[in-house]
Amino acid sequence: xxxxxxxxxxxxxxxGRLEYTPAYLQAGIDQLLAxxxxxxxxxxxxxxxxxxxxxxxxxxxxxxxxxxxASVQIPDKAYKLLKNYVNTLAGNAADSSESGxxxxxxxxxxxxxxxxxxAISRIAGFDAIPLPRSARYLLAAALALNTKDYDRVRMYMAxxxxxxxxxxxxxxxxxxxxxxxxxxxxxxxxxxxxxxxxAERAEKIAMYLRNREHYITHETAFAVTxxxxxxxxxxxxxxxxxxxxxxxxxxxxxxxxxGTDIYEQQHKGGGAKFTVxxxxxxxxxxxxVMEGIPxxxxxEAVSKGISTGRQYFTNRAVIQDSRRFKxxxxxxxxxxxxxxxxxxxxxxxxxxxxxxxxxxPRLDADALPExxxxxxxxxxxxTDIRDDRIILAFRxxxxxxxxxxxxxxxxxxxxxxx
Numbered sequence: 001x002x003x004x005x006x007x008x009x010x011x012x013x014x015x016g017r018l019e020y021t022p023a024y025l026q027a028g029i030d031q032l033l034a035x036x037x038x039x040x041x042x043x044x045x046x047x048x049x050x051x052x053x054x055x056x057x058x059x060x061x062x063x064x065x066x067x068x069x070a071s072v073q074i075p076d077k078a079y080k081l082l083k084n085y086v087n088t089l090a091g092n093a094a095d096s097s098e099s100g101x102x103x104x105x106x107x108x109x110x111x112x113x114x115x116x117x118x119a120i121s122r123i124a125g126f127d128a129i130p131l132p133r134s135a136r137y138l139l140a141a142a143l144a145l146n147t148k149d150y151d152r153v154r155m156y157m158a159x160x161x162x163x164x165x166x167x168x169x170x171x172x173x174x175x176x177x178x179x180x181x182x183x184x185x186x187x188x189x190x191x192x193x194x195x196x197x198x199a200e201r202a203e204k205i206a207m208y209l210r211n212r213e214h215y216i217t218h219e220t221a222f223a224v225t226x227x228x229x230x231x232x233x234x235x236x237x238x239x240x241x242x243x244x245x246x247x248x249x250x251x252x253x254x255x256x257x258x259g260t261d262i263y264e265q266q267h268k269g270g271g272a273k274f275t276v277x278x279x280x281x282x283x284x285x286x287x288x289v290m291e292g293i294p295x296x297x298x299x300e301a302v303s304k305g306i307s308t309g310r311q312y313f314t315n316r317a318v319i320q321d322s323r324r325f326k327x328x329x330x331x332x333x334x335x336x337x338x339x340x341x342x343x344x345x346x347x348x349x350x351x352x353x354x355x356x357x358x359x360x361p362r363l364d365a366d367a368l369p370e371x372x373x374x375x376x377x378x379x380x381x382x383t384d385i386r387d388d389r390i391i392l393a394f395r396x397x398x399x400x401x402x403x404x405x406x407x408x409x410x411x412x413x414x415x416x417x418x
Contacts, residue, residue, distance in 0.1 A: 244265075
């Protein structure tokens with residue numbers, strides 16, 4: 001959102017859509033720094049005790065981008081502590097894996113963004129090491145940022161060894177192909193690269209965003225950031241133009257747009273036809289959003305490597321008929337989690353059946369269920385209790401069958417679907 005704030009026309013189209021505001025960014029900054037540990041590092045979750053190295057660099061990247069913006073406040077002490085921790089990670093040669101090398105390259109890049117004087121002198125230490133290609137791009141971008149000697153940067157890229165890193169990571173640096181593509185575009189933008197190469201890279205990332213059914217937050221953050229910086233560099237493309245026809249079976253309504261104009265039309269129900277003709281010299285992107293409740297919802301359980309089930313018990317650990325619950329009584333919901341392999345960084349969200357209220361064990365000692373009828377009880381790394389759901393985050397979730405139980409109270413009379 002911060003990178004796209006200069007393109008407000010692209011992110012403020014639909015009523016109710018989240019818009020960039022300094023207050024929203026400040027809330028995010030405050031939430032990040034609430035996870036800071038005495039070492040300066042950040043934990044993965046509020047209240048966590050273990051530092052998350054890559055996540056700390058990732059947060060430092062954001063804080064460095066916004067540090068000079070007068071509309072937000074970053075405590076100087078907290079920022080310096082985090083910077084010192086990132087500096088330590090950049091010099092940590094104990095992990096020579098591809099993931100470890102990428103992390104060090106990313107740390108040096110963020111330090112160069114922060115105008116750290118020692119960051120550039122440390123880049124030479126990687127000259128003879130075959131780095132993951134995305135890490136090499138980050139170091140080249142750091143050189144470009146600090147020297148503005150683009151011929152030197154191109155020679156650096158040509159002479160320094162690098163290799164593809166294609167293994168997708170569930171933890172560590174969360175390595176993935178699209179994240180690396182976005183990192184390379186970010187780097188090329190700072191290396192004064194020719195417009196044709198930049199356009200090709202931007203097109204690939206745009207297609208990723210267009211064709212994905214589900215997004216991964218980390219990948220999307222890098223993709224959107226890269227495209228936002230790309231749009232800032234190229235400016236307005238006045239060669240873009242289109243003619244759009246909207247028909248519901250009668251005479252079509254035709255609209256012409258060009259430059260930064262955006263066409264938007266809403267239609268309820270079926271029977272509409274939209275025809276888009278590109279009348280300009282630039283690529284166009286059409287975005288169709290469908291909302292509503294399907295007439296025939298999918299009722300079959302879905303399992304793709306992980307699945308969940310739900311059992312109900314009385315507070316005396318007797319299996320409960322899942323169709324009738326007595327108003328005012330306490331019950332235990334036991335989640336069954338099935339994994340066909342070891343997984344990292346898994347979040348399980350259980351939507352609370354209507355009519356129930358979760359009994360928070362932090363507020364009520366009786367809310368801790370004493371369950372002896374199920375085995376393989378697992379304790380999450382982090383638990384978030386909300387009004388309508390419980391969120392369980394696991395740093396490690398081994399393969400097999402696991403159970404998590406929590407107490408609820410039937411508070412609202414009525415008939416519901418589950």
